[in-house]
Every structure is written in structure tokens, then in C-alpha cells.
Amino acid sequence: MKVAIAGAGISGLSCAYVLKSGGIEPVIFEKKGYIGEVFDYAGLRLKIFENGKDIFKKYLKEYGLDDIKPVSKLKKIQMAGPKRKVTVRGRNLGYVYNRGENEYSVEKQIYKRSDFKIQFKKNVDPLTLNGFDYIIDATGRGTTPKKLNIWTSELNTIIKMANILNPVPIDTAKIWFDKKYTNNCFAFLNPYSDSQSRLCLIVDNATKNDMKYYWEKFLTEEKLEFDAVETREMYYEVGMLQKPQYNNILFTGNAGGFTDNFIGFGMLSGMASGILAAKCILNKLDYAIEAKPMLEYVKKINKFRALINTFGREDYDKLLSFLGTPVIKQLIYNNPFFRAVNLTKIAEKAARKKFKK
Numbered sequence: 001m002k003v004a005i006a007g008a009g010i011s012g013l014s015c016a017y018v019l020k021s022g023g024i025e026p027v028i029f030e031k032k033g034y035i036g037e038v039f040d041y042a043g044l045r046l047k048i049f050e051n052g053k054d055i056f057k058k059y060l061k062e063y064g065l066d067d068i069k070p071v072s073k074l075k076k077i078q079m080a081g082p083k084r085k086v087t088v089r090g091r092n093l094g095y096v097y098n099r100g101e102n103e104y105s106v107e108k109q110i111y112k113r114s115d116f117k118i119q120f121k122k123n124v125d126p127l128t129l130n131g132f133d134y135i136i137d138a139t140g141r142g143t144t145p146k147k148l149n150i151w152t153s154e155l156n157t158i159i160k161m162a163n164i165l166n167p168v169p170i171d172t173a174k175i176w177f178d179k180k181y182t183n184n185c186f187a188f189l190n191p192y193s194d195s196q197s198r199l200c201l202i203v204d205n206a207t208k209n210d211m212k213y214y215w216e217k218f219l220t221e222e223k224l225e226f227d228a229v230e231t232r233e234m235y236y237e238v239g240m241l242q243k244p245q246y247n248n249i250l251f252t253g254n255a256g257g258f259t260d261n262f263i264g265f266g267m268l269s270g271m272a273s274g275i276l277a278a279k280c281i282l283n284k285l286d287y288a289i290e291a292k293p294m295l296e297y298v299k300k301i302n303k304f305r306a307l308i309n310t311f312g313r314e315d316y317d318k319l320l321s322f323l324g325t326p327v328i329k330q331l332i333y334n335n336p337f338f339r340a341v342n343l344t345k346i347a348e349k350a351a352r353k354k355f356k357k
């Protein structure tokens with residue numbers, strides 16, 4: 001069987017890994033000359049938001065990709081609202097993963113597991129690839145689903161990033177929620193090595209000019225002074241597909257709507273969708289049916305983000321007060337049974353009953 005993969009990112013490589021272990025050598029096309037994002041950054045996996053993600057993790061476990069190494073365990077999370085600040089400490093609040101070009105990044109770790117044959121500097125159009133039984137669109141973009149009219153845009157976001165040299169400790173992450181400078185999203189600072197951190201501001205539906213304003217406001221309001229090596233902006237569109245398969249094209253990762261849009265970084269969803277696409281090809285399963293539970297979960301998280309976006313400034317403080325209550329802190333961070341209660345439900349309840357009164 002002949003399978004082509006467009007894109008050697010995390011979903012494309014995960015798919016290739018499983019296909020190879022099932023005896024199929026895919027032809028992988030990558031438009032860049034190398035593996036990984038064009039810049040290094042850290043992806044967080046916060047345990048507080050892990051509830052429900054077994055839906056992704058089970059695929060990583062099934063194919064032995066669940067042992068990707070983080071750069072560190074998180075021991076401290078500082079969250080700040082307009083007035084309220086909450087610090088949570090624990091032995092293991094989550095993980096920091098490297099993403100990007102460097103040797104320890106998630107994509108490099110998957111890449112090193114097999115002797116993948118990648119055709120670099122090949123920018124391909126999944127719609128015009130001929131001679132393959134299946135084509136995996138793992139391009140990280142909705143370009144092809146848009147051409148096919150099967151894409152609904154859910155979220156348009158700008159991420160402004162600064163690479164900074166005076167880092168927070170490798171086991172610490174900071175998250176800010178304040179409508180004054182995020183409009184309706186959030187900002188975070190987290191390290192990705194012993195010497196460097198990334199400061200990111202994420203704003204939905206903003207223009208380049210809005211972003212300039214929000215970034216300056218963010219730095220001034222939070223009195224953030226640092227040595228920035230470089231700053232950059234990334235446009236990021238999240239969409240949902242009517243179905244993640246169109247004829248013989250299977251869409252994975254961001255191209256298939258498998259995102260994780262509340263401080264999730266798309267690592268688990270991207271890898272899991274790539275693995276599932278390969279599993280469906282190998283075992284002749286219906287990808288659209290098998291992927292349904294994952295996509296339902298993505299929709300739920302998108303709903304949660306939409307809910308957070310409706311919060312007023314004072315609601316963020318109330319949410320932090322709620323999360324910072326000693327009993328709740330203890331329950332959420334240290335008690336797996338409590339974490340099993342859906343976080344969305346907590347937020348919805350808090351938003352309706354507690355905050356709006």
C-alpha cells in the first residue's frame with residue numbers, strides 16, 4: 001500500500017511511526033529543510049487540564065509514544081488576574097516539553113525513533129498528489145479543507161512571543177488573565193531551557209495593530225522588564241471539519257481540527273490523531289467514526305475557552321479566588337478523583353452561580 005504524508009510535524013511523524021511499525025513505508029513530504037517548528041518554545045501540560053485527555057493518551061500508550069521526555073516537571077504555577085494572584089506548589093503539577101528545532105523537542109524525539117525517509121523542501125498540495133492509496137494531510141493548516149469547503153473557522157488568534165534571557169526557574173510557569181491587555185485570552189511565561197524562557201501573549205480576533213497595543217499594555221501593566229533576544233508573531237487559525245476524511249485524504253493535527261485550545265499546546269491531540277489515522281489505514285477502520293470522541297472533546301474545550309472569553313475582568317479574579325481556596329487547591333491539584341470531575345463543569349458552575357451574582 002502507498003501512503004503519502006504532507007508535513008513532518010508532530011501529527012505527521014506520529015502517523016509515519018505507526019505506519020512503519022505496521023509495515024508501511026510512507027513517503028513524507030516536508031516543505032522546510034528540517035524537522036520541527038521554526039523556533040523553539042515550550043509546550044506545557046498542566047495536570048489540572050488533563051482531565052478527559054485519556055482520549056488522546058490511550059493512543060500514545062497503545063503505540064509506545066507515551067514516553068516522550070519532558071524537559072522538566074512543573075512544581076510551581078503562578079496565576080495572576082487583574083487584582084488576585086494565586087500560587088500553587090506541588091511535586092508534579094505538570095510538564096514542560098520542548099518544541100522546535102532543538103535535539104530534545106517532541107518532534108525530534110519522535111523523529112529519532114525510526115529511520116524516516118523524508119523529502120525535505122517539498123511543499124506539496126495534498127489534492128494533487130497522485131499514485132497513493134491514502135494521503136495524510138498533516139500540514140498544520142486548514143488550506144486543503146478550506147479548498148474543499150469542509151472547514152469551519154472556530155478561532156483566529158495571534159500569539160506574540162518574546163524569547164527572554166532572564167528566565168524563571170525551569171520548574172515554574174506563570175499565567176496571566178486580564179482583559180485589559182488580552183482582550184479575551186491569556187498570557188504565559190514558561191522556560192524551555194535553563195537559560196531561556198518564552199513570554200507569550202495570546203489574543204483572539206486581533207489585528208496586527210491591536211496586538212502592538214496589547215503587547216505594550218501587557219509589559220507596562222505587569223512591569224515586565226527583560227532582555228529579549230527576539231520577538232515574533234504567529235497567526236494561528238483553529239477550525240473544525242465536517243469530517244476528518246475526504247475520499248482518500250485523512251486530516252490530522254491542526255489540519256483535521258485536532259487542537260487543544262485552552263493552554264493545551266496541541267501536543268497530545270496532534271500525536272493522537274496521527275496515530276489514529278495510521279491505525280485506521282492499517283486495520284481498515286473508519287477514521288471519521290474512530291475520531292469522533294476526540295473531536296467531541298476538542299469541541300468541549302473550545303466551548304470552555306468561549307466561556308472564559310465571556311468573563312469580565314472581575315470574573316477572572318473570582319475564578320482565581322475560587323481556584324486559590326485552600327480546599328479547592330488541595331482537591332484540584334492533589335486529588336486525582338476530584339480532577340476526574342470535569343473542569344468545564346466547575347468553570348460553568350462557577351461562572352453561573354458564583355460569579356454572576
Ligand SMILES: Cc1cc2nc3c(=O)[nH]c(=O)nc-3n(C[C@H](O)[C@H](O)[C@H](O)COP(=O)(O)OP(=O)(O)OC[C@H]3O[C@@H](n4cnc5c(N)ncnc54)[C@H](O)[C@@H]3O)c2cc1C
Binds near residue numbers: 140263267
Ligand atoms: C506558542 C505556541 C502556542 C501554541 N498553542 C497551541 C494550543 O494551545 N493548542 C493547539 O492545539 N496548538 C497550539 N499550538 C500549535 C501547535 O504547534 C500545534 O497544535 C501542533 O504542532 C500541531 O501539530 P501538526 O502536526 O498539526 O502541525 P505542525 O506541528 O505545525 O506540523 C506541520 C508541518 O507541516 C509542514 N508543512 C506545512 N505545509 C506543508 C505542505 N504544503 N507540504 C509539506 N509540508 C508542509 C510544516 O512545515 C510543518 O513542519 C501552538 C503553537 C505555538 C508556537
